[in-house]
Amino acid sequence: PLRPSLHCPVAASLKALFMSCGRTYGSRRLHAALNSEGVRVGRYRVRRLMREHRLRPVWKRKFVHTTNSKHDLPIASNLLARQFDPPAVNQAWVADITYIRTRRGWLYLAAVMDLYSRKIVGWAMAPNMPAELVCSALQMAIAQR
Structure with a gap:
């Protein structure tokens, strides 16, 4: 007191x-x-x-750049062509990576979603963003479906 x-x-x-x-x-x-x-x-x-006087500073969130679009690497063709309503299960999957701020730092989440059922069929989390993160999410989706 x-x-x-x-x-x-x-x-x-x-x-x-x-x-x-x-x-x-x-x-x-x-x-x-x-x-x-x-x-x-x-x-x-x-x-x-x-x-x-209970004066606690408020931290402002810093923007984290995770995408580098300025490169000369090959870009994969758009096979989906904005057809987001596939006729059956497991015909089209989409994936994305996002980051979540936690008390211990940033946590990266990769998720794979089946467009027909709109369910997450595979996911993986890691404190950094290696290529294995996406591979692990895709392997989980393949094992699930």
């Missing part, structure tokens, strides 16, 4: 600065900003005041 110091001019400056930076600064950056504004305060006091 922490008791916030109510009548602290440093806490008021800290709160104002924290809100003006979009709630993204941590104790180190707030400490440096306060000192540059002439408010003399130690970093550990800034950290304690942030904890007392």
Whole structure:
């Protein structure tokens, strides 16, 4: 049970600065900003005041580039030709890779879907994106169907 110091001019400056930076600064950056504004305060006091006033920085998600379209590698022909309604099961499968942010970092997910039933017939996950990820998803789909 922490008791916030109510009548602290440093806490008021800290709160104002924290809100003006979009709630993204941590104790180190707030400490440096306060000192540059002439408010003399130690970093550990800034950290304690942030904890007392429940000021937690919000992380902005960084965009991760996973596709490199600028290459001279051969491009496979479009066999599906936008015919997304096959006449029977296992006539057309589509696959994709996506990434999911977890507490331990990015997790890559490869999935294979049967277009007739619209069901995922194979999938694989990995912390990185090797070629085996897609191969594992395809092998699971073949084994399932």
